[in-house]
Amino acid sequence: xxxxxxxxxxxxxxxxxxxxxxxxxxxxxxxxxxxxxxxxxxxxxxxxxxxxxxxxxxxxxxxxxxxxxxxxxxxxxxxxxxxxxxxxxxxxxxxxxxxxxxxxxxxxxx
Amino acid sequence: xxxxxxxxxxxxxxxxxxxxxxxxxxxxxxxxxxxxxxxxxxxxxxxxxxxxxxxxxxxxxxxxxxxxxxxxxxxxxxxxxxxxxxxxxxxxxxxxxxxxxxxxxxxxxxxxxxxxx
Numbered sequence: 001x002x003x004x005x006x007x008x009x010x011x012x013x014x015x016x017x018x019x020x021x022x023x024x025x026x027x028x029x030x031x032x033x034x035x036x037x038x039x040x041x042x043x044x045x046x047x048x049x050x051x052x053x054x055x056x057x058x059x060x061x062x063x064x065x066x067x068x069x070x071x072x073x074x075x076x077x078x079x080x081x082x083x084x085x086x087x088x089x090x091x092x093x094x095x096x097x098x099x100x101x102x103x104x105x106x107x108x109x110x
Numbered sequence: 111x112x113x114x115x116x117x118x119x120x121x122x123x124x125x126x127x128x129x130x131x132x133x134x135x136x137x138x139x140x141x142x143x144x145x146x147x148x149x150x151x152x153x154x155x156x157x158x159x160x161x162x163x164x165x166x167x168x169x170x171x172x173x174x175x176x177x178x179x180x181x182x183x184x185x186x187x188x189x190x191x192x193x194x195x196x197x198x199x200x201x202x203x204x205x206x207x208x209x210x211x212x213x214x215x216x217x218x219x220x221x222x223x224x225x226x227x
Contacts, residue, residue: 006153034216043116043203043218044154088153096142096207096216100154 003027006089006101015110019076023089023101026070030091033065034098035074038086047087048074079108113137114206116219123226128192131222133160133204139184140206145177148201148221160187160204194226 006023013019021035032051036044048063050056056063064073072089089101115134123129133143141162146154158179159167166179176198178190187206191198203221207214 008151036218041201041221041223043221045218046215049215096205096214097144097156097159098205098216099156100146102153105151 003099004089004091004101007104008102010105010107012107012109013079015079015081015108017079017108019079019083019106019108021074021076021087021089021104021106023072023091024070025072025091027091027093027099028067028070029093032092033063033072034090034092035061035063035072036088036090036100038088038103040085044088076106079106081108081110084108113208114204114217114219116202116204116222118222119220120223121225123194123224125195125226126193128190129194129224130188130190131202131204131224133187133189133206133219135185135206135208135217138206138208140187140208141184142207143181143187144205145179145187145189146203146205148203150201154203157189162187191224194224196226199224199226 004025035048037047038044050063053065053067060077062075086103086105088103090098092098117132143160145157148154157172160179160181162181168174181187205218207216
């Protein structure tokens with residue numbers, strides 16, 4: 001079993017839609033949960049960062065962590081074509097050794 | 111602006127030669143840096159943890175004699191792909207954690223495209 005499972009997609013939605021991206025993980029030691037966005041041929045950039053269970057909101061983005069079920073979600077409201085990218089979930093233990101999910105390719109159509 | 115810089119951004123080398131990729135933290139010191147490899151349409155795979163002043167820690171399956179890592183200073187880690195082969199062609203990315211008063215953040219470089227011909 002992989003440490004982090006993420007559906008690679010692709011996921012195609014119309015502009016303005018609410019997007020739901022999800023990951024599951026197996027390692028109970030993970031405490032930090034990050035979501036990265038990666039545009040084609042670029043390095044990943046940090047979108048959201050949460051610690052332990054709960055929700056965190058930042059503009060159009062909401063990250064949710066449910067440690068009891070080992071489930072991580074990222075919601076994008078009012079999606080825009082500029083949101084088209086690959087989204088990687090990345091849980092981490094107490095240090096900074098980040099493990100990445102496969103990444104979900106998102107296409108937002110104008 | 112970028113806080114972690116990688117150089118070169120693109121490199122083409124001949125099979126059998128070695129190529130060095132640099133990762134620099136621009137405005138902070140990093141005792142630890144991480145090197146990842148990403149094949150097209152795949153996720154980032156952690157290759158090794160670079161430790162300033164000591165040996166790197168390699169992930170299972172990564173050949174330490176092929177991927178030489180040197181972390182000679184608090185702002186620079188280098189990855190040298192030795193005796194490169196076409197199957198080493200990939201996107202190599204480094205990251206470095208920046209400690210701050212409001213928390214710690216991991217920053218990624220822009221990546222380096224390696225093509226071995």
